[in-house]
Amino acid sequence: xSDIKEQEWFVAAELPVIFSDLLSRFSDFxxxxxxxxxxxxxxxxxxxxxxxxxxxxTLRDDHVKGHIxxxxxxxxxxxxxxxxxxTPVPIKxxxxxxxxxxxxxxxPQLGHAANYMFFVKQKCEDIxxxxxxxxxxxxxxxxxxxxxxxxxxxxLVLPRAEQTSTFNRNYCVFSPELPPGVLVNFxxxxxxxxxxxxCLKNPQDLHVKDKYSLPxxxxxxxxxxxxxxxxxxIYDKLTQLQNEIQLVYQKLSVFTQAKPHKCGCVIxxxxxxxxxxxx
Numbered sequence: 001x002s003d004i005k006e007q008e009w010f011v012a013a014e015l016p017v018i019f020s021d022l023l024s025r026f027s028d029f030x031x032x033x034x035x036x037x038x039x040x041x042x043x044x045x046x047x048x049x050x051x052x053x054x055x056x057x058t059l060r061d062d063h064v065k066g067h068i069x070x071x072x073x074x075x076x077x078x079x080x081x082x083x084x085x086x087t088p089v090p091i092k093x094x095x096x097x098x099x100x101x102x103x104x105x106x107x108p109q110l111g112h113a114a115n116y117m118f119f120v121k122q123k124c125e126d127i128x129x130x131x132x133x134x135x136x137x138x139x140x141x142x143x144x145x146x147x148x149x150x151x152x153x154x155x156l157v158l159p160r161a162e163q164t165s166t167f168n169r170n171y172c173v174f175s176p177e178l179p180p181g182v183l184v185n186f187x188x189x190x191x192x193x194x195x196x197x198x199c200l201k202n203p204q205d206l207h208v209k210d211k212y213s214l215p216x217x218x219x220x221x222x223x224x225x226x227x228x229x230x231x232x233x234i235y236d237k238l239t240q241l242q243n244e245i246q247l248v249y250q251k252l253s254v255f256t257q258a259k260p261h262k263c264g265c266v267i268x269x270x271x272x273x274x275x276x277x278x279x
Contacts, residue, residue, distance in 0.1 A: 007134075007135045010135075010251070010252075011132065011133065011134060011135055011138050012130065012133075015127050015132065015138060015248070016127060016128050016129070016130050018248060019124045019125075019127040019128040020128040022124055022241065022244065022245075023121070023124050023125065023128055025241075026121055026124075028233075028234070028237045029117055029234055029237065029238075030049060031049040031051075031072060031230040031231075031234060032072075032073070032110065032113055032114050032117055032234050033114055033117055033118065033121070034049070034072045034073075049071075049072065049230055050069060050070065050071045050076075051069070051070050051228060051229060051230055052067050052068070052069045052070075053067060053068045053069075053070065053193065053226050053227075053228060054067050055067060055068060055080065055195070055224065055226060057224045059086075059222070060085075060086050061085035061086045062083065062084045062085060062086050062222060063081070063082075063083040064080060064081070064082050064083075064195075064197065064222070064224060065080070065081045066078065066079045066080040066081050066095075067079055067080075068080070068193070068195075068226070069099065070193070070228065071104070072110075072114075073106070073107055073110035073111050073113075073114055074104040074105065074106055074107065075097060075104055075105035075107065075186060076097070076099045076104045077097055077098065077099040078095055078096060078097040078105075079094070079096055080094065080095040080096070080184075080195075081094055082094070082095055082182070082184075082197060084182075084197065084199050084222060087199045087200075087201070087220055088200070088201050088202065088203060089181045089199055089200045089201070089202075089203050089205075089206065091179070091181060091182045091197075091199050093178065093179050093182060095174055095178060095184050096174060096175055096176070097173050097174060097175070098175050101175060103172075103173050103175075104173065105173050105186055107186060107187070107188060109155040109156070109159055109187065109188040110155070110156075110188065112151075112155050113152045113155040113156060116148045116149070116151050116152035116155070117148075117152055119144075119148050120145050120148045120149060120152070123141055123144055123145050123148075124145065126141065127141055135252060138252055139249070139252055139253075142245060142248060142249045142252065143249075145245055146242065146245060146246065146249065149238060149241065149242045149245070150242075152238060153235065153238050153239070153242075155188070156188055156191050156231060156234075156235055157189070157190055157191060158189070159187045159188060159189055159194075180200075180206050181199060181200040181205075181206050182197065182198065182199055182200075183197070183198040183219065184196070184197055184198075185198070188231075189225070190225070191228075191231055191232050191235050192225045192226055192227060192228065192231070193225070193226040193227075193228050193231075194223060194224070194225050194226070195223070195224045195225075195226065196221050196222070196223050196224075197221070197222045197223075197224075198219035198220070198221050198222075199219060199220055199222070200214075200218060200219060201218060201219065201220055202218065205218055
């Protein structure tokens, strides 16, 4: 089989089969893909995975206990008893998000990761439907998929600065509102859910009306990292998918690598398509 015929066969016959099989396993990513945003909903609300994460942390005289409920990319419920004594402004309060009030804490990193996977799924569907018709388009499609998978995984590992900020305006989701002198934030780092509780250092700052107007160094932080089982599982599956697509990419690369012509000259596969005799 000539190089050109082999390319055409691989793109037209093999790629759709490979990507149809990959798509059949996308249900593995349901906790991430199932977003409440209508433009990026890939599963119905009833299919969104919920996970309740128990929490019990004690450090010297500081105690945080309770549970956090995640539903897809959202934190829909928290019942946290917070007692921070090892600080100039001791805190004893409850951080409560009520599920029935439908006012969840949105985790932007998981939302971004879900969007990246949405685009991966779209491109995989295009390949499975035979919309990628030549080797050049196939390489560009795989480049795009691998880039989106890399970005998706990065969201589960490394937050941006604004996502870890004490001054997260999600504070309005707590009911009742948190008392003066304490702030609570959630973000994702190293494939874990991170809870940060920030307490004022100076008792005089309690009289400031807008606690979010104070500089970050006015607070001291207590950080707790929590395992989320579905998140760790999805990260492993993303790595597996990434590796499988990389293998397909390597197969495509064979068709564009330099090969010896029958006369002994080394020319690329692209040139071989048009050159009958290089000597």
